[in-house]
Amino acid sequence: MVLSLRSVTKRYQTAEGPLTVLNTVDLDLAAGQSLALTGESGSGKSTLLHLAGALDAPDEGEVTVAGHRLSGLNDSSRAEVRRTRVGIIFQQYNLVPSLTVAANLSFHARLAGRRDVGWEKVLANHLGLTALLERYPEQLSGGQQQRVAIGRTLAARPPLILADEPTGNLDEANGDTVMTLLLDLVRETGAALLMVTHSARLAAMLDRHVVLTGGRIQP
Numbered sequence: 001m002v003l004s005l006r007s008v009t010k011r012y013q014t015a016e017g018p019l020t021v022l023n024t025v026d027l028d029l030a031a032g033q034s035l036a037l038t039g040e041s042g043s044g045k046s047t048l049l050h051l052a053g054a055l056d057a058p059d060e061g062e063v064t065v066a067g068h069r070l071s072g073l074n075d076s077s078r079a080e081v082r083r084t085r086v087g088i089i090f091q092q093y094n095l096v097p098s099l100t101v102a103a104n105l106s107f108h109a110r111l112a113g114r115r116d117v118g119w120e121k122v123l124a125n126h127l128g129l130t131a132l133l134e135r136y137p138e139q140l141s142g143g144q145q146q147r148v149a150i151g152r153t154l155a156a157r158p159p160l161i162l163a164d165e166p167t168g169n170l171d172e173a174n175g176d177t178v179m180t181l182l183l184d185l186v187r188e189t190g191a192a193l194l195m196v197t198h199s200a201r202l203a204a205m206l207d208r209h210v211v212l213t214g215g216r217i218q219p
């Protein structure tokens with residue numbers, strides 16, 4: 001399994017007292033599989049994604065990413081897992097504004113110590129970015145920026161890709177194009193994809209679909 005959650009419980013302290021957002025959640029995601037996670041606003045989708053991406057830790061239970069049990073790692077080892085094993089695609093693209101498209105594309109692969117210029121060219125070509133490589137993010141449309149963000153994530157070949165509403169800022173046609181490109185590339189690399197979405201239509205494009213409700217996963 002590329003990602004396993006075992007009896008994961010996550011609580012937040014709020015003014016009204018402790019709030020249990022995830023309640024003994026179990027989840028498995030294998031290499032080459034894509035999984036859509038939906039649920040009402042506030043159901044804990046982003047919380048679960050943050051735990052899977054080693055950005056936060058559960059109160060109870062165990063998260064394992066690419067064979068690494070996160071609770072057994074110190075902060076720097078956990079950061080290492082995050083840098084080399086996980087790619088995260090956000091709704092807001094999060095490109096580095098001072099870097100060209102080409103430099104943005106290689107940014108994460110460089111950090112992960114896994115630069116592959118040939119693969120970056122393949123990605124740029126596949127994502128329709130070849131003519132845009134010397135531009136800066138502010139000179140791109142939203143759809144183009146998200147294609148750069150997808151390329152930047154895949155350039156490092158992470159075994160686990162997490163996506164939080166990756167097409168949430170795009171119109172439907174652009175969003176579908178970006179989603180198709182993402183799914184093609186995920187299949188090509190054999191990565192596992194966990195994607196949060198509000199759209200049942202987009203969720204249906206993935207291999208599996210689960211719903212988070214009342215702190216638990218429903219098939």
Ligand SMILES: Nc1ncnc2c1ncn2[C@@H]1O[C@H](COP(=O)(O)OP(=O)(O)OP(=O)(O)O)[C@@H](O)[C@H]1O
Nearest residue numbers: 012013014021039040041042043044045046047048
């Ligand atoms: N740092 C925090 N402190 C206290 N409560 C929090 C914190 N982060 C999130 N919450 C609460 O936990 C619950 C789950 O939040 P989360 O962002 O995971 O939901 P979500 O399903 O991603 O929502 P949305 O679809 O609106 O993005 C919400 O009730 C939220 O208010």
